Amino acid sequence: MIIDLKKFITAERPYWEELAAQIKRSQDDPYRRMSYEQIRRLHYLYQRASADLAKISTFSAERSIRDYLENLVGRAYAMIHATRQTPVRFSPVKWFCNIFPQTLRRHWAALALSVSIFLAGAIFGGAALIADPEAKAILMPFDHLQAEPSERVAGEENASRGKDHLRGVKSSFSARLMTHNTRISIFVLALGMTWGIGTVAVLFSNGVMLGAVAADYIRSGQTAFLFGWLLPHGAIEIPAVLVAGQAGLILAGALIGRKSSEPLSERIRNAGPDVVHLIGGVAVMLIWAGLVEAFFSQYHEPVLPYSIKIAFGVIECILLAGFWMYAGGKISGGSDLWQKGSKRKEALDE
């Protein structure tokens, strides 16, 4: 096709400029509501620019105009095909009480795998410590766990007996725990991108450490202290890490794509929103665990009887299990955002 470029540009430029202005207005204010007439006009301008691009593409000699039009059509395409829907008010309560537990149940196999890996690590850690107590420094490389459990228990109980040993540092201690644990959980999730190898390794090593600690304290006859110390915050913290592992394994599953005919990008696109919901839920759980650990777990007998602490932990476990199993009702096909993604895909396919 041979066209008079200058005449073509002169005739079409006002439309291009109008389209560019429309795009800019929408970029400046993503929540701008357009009237029906404005939407029709936008669609007309987009189609006209697309037609101009098609026309100029057959005309071999103008690179910069083609670049300009490609840029314009690309921006308009993104705006028309993926305009964020009318802002839906995000309800944190609805999300946490419905979407998060539903997502968790929908991927129960990944959660079961995460729990299994962690338990395998715990059994290995416990067995290794019993078989070779000298390996303590390797199995749980933390200074405060190297002493004999009975010595530590005596120290902790003595500290509790005097004035509040955490006075004036509780908030910062709690914040440090929350941020540290959330960082670890994000790391566990992110390692899913190593085809799950990193996620499995971190879950297993955490299991090893917990198993070794538990075996060490039980072996020394400090079972009540162990449960009283770990259960109040561990009842939430450990499941949170397991859910992070679940998210990492979902990501790894999408990467590997076993028994799936979908391309990698689609598998990941489908898994992405669920992974985000899970890690969001993990963050909320870890905030609670951080508060409990700083304000409750660190107080021992005689200030706080172990029976109360254990009962508190057990109640948390029961509530958490009930929440995971029943909250949000029946599992739906996916979260709203996931459905939006699918609808968008269907619209594009059409």
Add this chain to the structure above:
Amino acid sequence: MSERTNQLRIRTPEGVCFSLLLAGPVSRCLAWIIDAFSIFLAIHILISIVSRLGILSYDLPKAIVFVLYFTCPIGYAIIMEWYWNGQTLGKRLFGLRVIDIRGLHLDINQIVLRNLLRAVDSLPMFYLLGGIACLINRHAQRLGDLAANTIVIKEAKAIQPDLNLILEKNYYNSLREHPHLVARLRQQITAEEAGLALQALMRRNDLAPEERVDLFHIIARHFKDKVAFPQETIESVPSEQYVRNVIDVIFRVQR
């Protein structure tokens, strides 16, 4: 194995194709440096505000500082990319934008995921893993981009050429006396070649005199090799004028 290019080609449902220029690791790294500096600045401003709470409590400001050091680096990118449609301060300065791999705008899940996965991209230090992934991947995606189905593009600021600067409206062009050869020339010359010649003409006054002569001599010889016009038409025409004539017949059709 997929071919690696610096462009992503997208075909719209209307059947029109357009290309997006992918951002390279260097420009992304520079944008990241700006962002890291912005985060550092934001944290320190917030800490100086929070430290005033120390009058009321010794512990609370420390707790807030811990939270700030954790949330600011993640929150900065998520909030900025959401409100600025895929841009942070650094990306905006360098004309970069994060978009969906299908050319669409991002949704919040994609933004959150790609930023959470910085945890693995930044391993073992200074985004080495992410950088390597970016170099290997055909769409220059780091692992976070791969997981979120996003790409980082360089926004093209296309400038429309002003032909009036180089071509007068009614000037005589000897090539036009051979319309069949002009048609063949228009067919033979690629968009890249024509664009290059046009750029050379538009920037001719910036060139040193000797280089200007050499450059137009090379371009003219290239065009002459493509289509041979009669010797009497071109023998007295200097190389630069010849290139102008070629550009005139390519860009302007006279009716």
